[in-house]
Amino acid sequence: MTATLNLATAPGHQVLATAGKKILRPGGKKATEQLFAWTNFQPGETVLELAASFGESAIAIAKRFDVSVIGVEKNPDSVTKARENIKAAGLSERITIIEGDIFQLDKITDKFDYVLAEAILTMQSDIGKAKILGAIKNHLKPGGKFLSHEMVVRRNESQVHQSLSQTIRVNANPLTLTEWSTVCKKAGLTIQQQQTGEMGLLNLGQMVRDEGLFGTVKIIGNILNNSHLRQRVLQMRRSFHQQRNNIGYIVFTSSVVSH
Numbered sequence: 601m602t603a604t605l606n607l608a609t610a611p612g613h614q615v616l617a618t619a620g621k622k623i624l625r626p627g628g629k630k631a632t633e634q635l636f637a638w639t640n641f642q643p644g645e646t647v648l649e650l651a652a653s654f655g656e657s658a659i660a661i662a663k664r665f666d667v668s669v670i671g672v673e674k675n676p677d678s679v680t681k682a683r684e685n686i687k688a689a690g691l692s693e694r695i696t697i698i699e700g701d702i703f704q705l706d707k708i709t710d711k712f713d714y715v716l717a718e719a720i721l722t723m724q725s726d727i728g729k730a731k732i733l734g735a736i737k738n739h740l741k742p743g744g745k746f747l748s749h750e751m752v753v754r755r756n757e758s759q760v761h762q763s764l765s766q767t768i769r770v771n772a773n774p775l776t777l778t779e780w781s782t783v784c785k786k787a788g789l790t791i792q793q794q795q796t797g798e799m800g801l802l803n804l805g806q807m808v809r810d811e812g813l814f815g816t817v818k819i820i821g822n823i824l825n826n827s828h829l830r831q832r833v834l835q836m837r838r839s840f841h842q843q844r845n846n847i848g849y850i851v852f853t854s855s856v857v858s859h
């Protein structure tokens with residue numbers, strides 16, 4: 601177990617996880633479903649998931665499409681929780697969670713039909729994004745696809761970067777549509793399908809869709825009962841609201857550029 605979280609300084613996703621939020625991506629389950637709809641997973645195919653968190657997406661695809669998943673997650677508490685969730689879903693044979701760093705994907709020698717990464721590239725520097733995308737490309741089988749769910753910025757990039765970094769307390773560095781396409785291209789990946797939409801992580805409607813009514817009530821109760829938690833969550837919510845016309849989610853599929 602990690603040390604007790606300092607809610608004043610912890611990254612936004614850890615704050616939201618402490619509040620009880622399970623789905624920690626900008627477009628929520630709806631956007632993830634769009635990725636799955638484009639993908640046409642076949643039974644027995646393999647998926648590498650980066651930053652698998654509590655195993656939510658890994659469980660969804662293993663259960664519904666009969667694929668095998670290897671998830672990489674750095675936070676030991678999230679790894680424990682993911683393994684518990686996977687066991688409870690009866691999917692231990694199909695999903696393995698590795699406690700590890702996505703900057704060290706060279707430790708994984710297998711290649712996969714798909715690499716899935718949600719809400720992890722946005723918080724990396726330009727160099728970090730390039731490094732991870734290069735490693736993703738190297739872990740795809742011929743014909744394999746990278747499935748991405750991140751944050752997009754539409755305008756006022758420096759204002760967005762400053763506001764999000766202050767409130768999420770990570771290097772939130774969303775890219776424009778063109779920039780996502782360019783970083784992918786530089787890593788040898790070409791975007792095939794894409795969709796953008798509203799940044800709904802802390803919108804009530806998306807929360808109910810993602811966490812269920814009971815889950816949402818529980819999260820709101822936790823936030824109301826803890827002033828430190830409340831302060832951080834409201835700060836993030838305010839920032840997302842202020843920047844609502846400037847930011848959104850993006851989902852895209854991409855494949856290795858063929859020469």
Ligand SMILES: C[S@@+](CC[C@H](N)C(=O)[O-])C[C@H]1O[C@@H](n2cnc3c(N)ncnc32)[C@H](O)[C@@H]1O
Pocket residue numbers: 613622623624625650651652653654656672673674675678700701702703717718719720
């Ligand atoms: C914003 S959450 C997204 C979680 C999940 N993919 C989702 O969409 O709900 C980011 C996750 O990335 C994990 N993470 C951050 N840096 C990492 C790294 N270098 N290697 C592996 N996991 C990392 C965090 O522990 C956290 O679980």
